[in-house]
Amino acid sequence: MTYRAPVRDLAFALEAAADFGRLAGAFPGADAETVRAVLEGAGALAADVLAPLNRAGDQVGARYENGRVTAAPGFAEAYRQLAAGGWTGLAADAEWGGQGLPKALDIAVFEIIQAANLAFGLCPLLTQGAVEAIEKNGDARQKALYLPKLVTGEWTGTMNLTEPQAGSDLGALTTKAEPDGDHWRLSGQKIFITWGDHDMADNIVHLVLARLPDAPPGSRGLSLFIAPKRLVGEDGSLGAMNDLRPGSIEHKLGIHASPTCVMLYEGAKAELIGAPNQGLAAMFVMMNAARLGVGVQGVAIAERAYQQALAYALDRKQGRSAWTGAYPSRLFDHPDVRRSLMLMKARIEAARAICLSTAVAADLARTATNPVDRDAANFRQELLTPIAKAWSTDMGVETASSALQIQGGMGFIEETGAAQHYRDARILPIYEGTNGIHAIDLMGRKLALGKGAAVRELVDDIMPTAAHLKSADDAWLHTVGARLESGLAAVQSATGWLIERRGHAQPDALAGATPYLKLLGDVVGGWMLGKGALVASQRIAEGAPDPDYWRTKIGLARVFSEQVLAQAPGLTQAVTQGSVDLFRATPEALGA
Numbered sequence: 001m002t003y004r005a006p007v008r009d010l011a012f013a014l015e016a017a018a019d020f021g022r023l024a025g026a027f028p029g030a031d032a033e034t035v036r037a038v039l040e041g042a043g044a045l046a047a048d049v050l051a052p053l054n055r056a057g058d059q060v061g062a063r064y065e066n067g068r069v070t071a072a073p074g075f076a077e078a079y080r081q082l083a084a085g086g087w088t089g090l091a092a093d094a095e096w097g098g099q100g101l102p103k104a105l106d107i108a109v110f111e112i113i114q115a116a117n118l119a120f121g122l123c124p125l126l127t128q129g130a131v132e133a134i135e136k137n138g139d140a141r142q143k144a145l146y147l148p149k150l151v152t153g154e155w156t157g158t159m160n161l162t163e164p165q166a167g168s169d170l171g172a173l174t175t176k177a178e179p180d181g182d183h184w185r186l187s188g189q190k191i192f193i194t195w196g197d198h199d200m201a202d203n204i205v206h207l208v209l210a211r212l213p214d215a216p217p218g219s220r221g222l223s224l225f226i227a228p229k230r231l232v233g234e235d236g237s238l239g240a241m242n243d244l245r246p247g248s249i250e251h252k253l254g255i256h257a258s259p260t261c262v263m264l265y266e267g268a269k270a271e272l273i274g275a276p277n278q279g280l281a282a283m284f285v286m287m288n289a290a291r292l293g294v295g296v297q298g299v300a301i302a303e304r305a306y307q308q309a310l311a312y313a314l315d316r317k318q319g320r321s322a323w324t325g326a327y328p329s330r331l332f333d334h335p336d337v338r339r340s341l342m343l344m345k346a347r348i349e350a351a352r353a354i355c356l357s358t359a360v361a362a363d364l365a366r367t368a369t370n371p372v373d374r375d376a377a378n379f380r381q382e383l384l385t386p387i388a389k390a391w392s393t394d395m396g397v398e399t400a401s402s403a404l405q406i407q408g409g410m411g412f413i414e415e416t417g418a419a420q421h422y423r424d425a426r427i428l429p430i431y432e433g434t435n436g437i438h439a440i441d442l443m444g445r446k447l448a449l450g451k452g453a454a455v456r457e458l459v460d461d462i463m464p465t466a467a468h469l470k471s472a473d474d475a476w477l478h479t480v481g482a483r484l485e486s487g488l489a490a491v492q493s494a495t496g497w498l499i500e501r502r503g504h505a506q507p508d509a510l511a512g513a514t515p516y517l518k519l520l521g522d523v524v525g526g527w528m529l530g531k532g533a534l535v536a537s538q539r540i541a542e543g544a545p546d547p548d549y550w551r552t553k554i555g556l557a558r559v560f561s562e563q564v565l566a567q568a569p570g571l572t573q574a575v576t577q578g579s580v581d582l583f584r585a586t587p588e589a590l591g592a
């Protein structure tokens with residue numbers, strides 16, 4: 001089963017749901033024709049080069065031999081093609097060799113690359129994060145030295161946070177940085193470092209969190225360093241190997257072709273990036289980029305799994321269809337299978353639009369000329385990032401599971417590939433901050449943004465769409481509007497409760513964080529599909545070709561509103577009453 005990039009759906013999501021048009025002033029070159037050409041080009045690379053390597057990548061995987069990592073078969077050549085095609089620098093500044101296109105378009109391309117080959121896609125995903133972190137925090141020399149090589153894909157980047165005793169709790173990191181003349185020496189052990197070593201590029205730029213000798217304890221005492229695999233001369237030339245190496249790679253449930261390395265820093269030469277003890281803030285630039293990237297991975301794996309399930313449902317025949325009466329009938333013609341396929345597609349389109357909207361907000365936060373617009377875009381990006389990460393990756397796992405289910409026993413058999421998607425998807429809610437940690441971030445930091453202004457502004461933006469849908473002369477659009485309206489009421493009630501509880505009953509608020517993220521994600525997703533449905537109904541009214549396509553967009557919004565949004569009041573219950581006093585259960589009472 002191959003992968004076909006959903007170019008039409010991506011272009012539609014950008015335009016109808018993510019308000020890509022708002023970027024026209026800052027990015028005049030990114031017109032509809034360019035968007036389509038870029039997406040089609042990425043689709044060709046994905047179908048011809050990346051997707052065919054996905055299965056061998058799973059079966060053979062990355063290898064660790066003689067202290068070095070070798071990428072899975074074909075990956076090094078595919079990476080060269082990715083870099084040669086300029087795909088690593090789409091959104092980077094032209095000053096560093098990039099193409100200066102919107103991040104939102106880059107994120108759409110990212111979906112295509114990740115869907116074709118999730119394990120492969122992690123390498124450019126992290127490199128992109130390193131580019132953003134260096135661009136934001138580096139000095140002029142560091143930018144000139146590292147950015148052109150990373151942007152053009154000659155070198156790749158990694159993110160080194162995790163240590164055995166410090167996973168979610170970054171304040172527990174112990175890797176040390178000692179001064180040595182005009183530079184620093186890093187010693188310590190990092191674990192789970194994605195693409196920490198490989199043979200696909202000439203050099204690897206490790207961004208590493210470590211502690212200076214006199215650093216305060218906890219996360220306020222972390223500094224960010226650049227430690228390249230091979231030392232770099234002032235002219236960019238490559239020198240000797242640095243004193244760092246991969247100690248081993250992990251054997252994992254999925255993404256076998258993405259080497260997950262133990263990295264040993266043995267007095268590695270490094271340079272400080274940003275101010276001392278401000279490393280976590282500097283690293284957050286990379287983490288936010290990677291969080292959105294991982295959210296997109298959730299959309300991507302879901303789309304890939306869905307395409308396979310749809311093809312299977314059209315091919316496999318079982319039983320008699322209650323609709324057509326045909327015997328034997330395609331699985332597709334059984335109402336329960338059709339429901340499942342439509343729900344999958346609706347949730348994929350909702351998550352896609354959430355991720356693209358987050359990227360549009362990031363573009364606006366960077367380019368808006370008016371400070372009010374810039375601040376609003378910043379809030380929106382901050383608020384949507386945990387939703388893009390957690391909601392989309394939960395959806396990715398659930399959709400990979402539903403897709404496997406549609407293929408019955410064959411889904412469980414490795415040869416069909418459905419099992420690989422399911423295994424690959426399972427890491428997404430775990431890495432880049434577990435989804436539980438993102439829910440806490442949403443409930444804590446993000447609800448507090450602008451003293452609650454970020455959520456208020458979001459609700460204010462959704463209301464007119466709900467009203468517009470409700471007043472439409474179309475029963476389906478009306479239903480979507482009504483469900484969206486009651487979803488908003490549920491969000492307002494849960495938000496008010498959380499804000500009130502945080503003050504005097506923190507554990508209650510923390511226990512309600514995950515259902516709150518789901519609730520907000522469901523409502524934002526419903527909003528995105530509702531916006532798309534309004535555009536689709538406009539197209540139908542204009543007599544646009546392919547009315548089935550547009551009618552189905554309205555149908556997907558309706559399926560989502562009836563099967564997902566309808567649960568919003570229940571989720572508010574789960575946030576509020578469901579979480580009160582939960583923390584009082586003892587281990588023994590729970591069976592320990």
Ligand SMILES: Cc1cc2nc3c(=O)[nH]c(=O)nc-3n(C[C@H](O)[C@H](O)[C@H](O)COP(=O)(O)OP(=O)(O)OC[C@H]3O[C@@H](n4cnc5c(N)ncnc54)[C@H](O)[C@@H]3O)c2cc1C
Nearest residue numbers: 159160161162167168192193194260431432433434436437
């Ligand atoms: C394949 C893979 C690739 C990775 N790539 C990288 C990489 O490139 N760079 C890197 O630095 N790291 C990487 N990681 C590490 C990854 O980001 C961590 O595994 C993740 O952040 C969780 O940390 P942990 O595994 O220590 O789990 P823990 O922190 O031990 O968490 C375990 C569980 O407890 C919950 N929990 C923890 N603390 C709290 C709390 N305060 N409140 C409520 N719940 C809590 C979590 O949600 C989770 O469900 C990777 C991991 C894997 C498996």
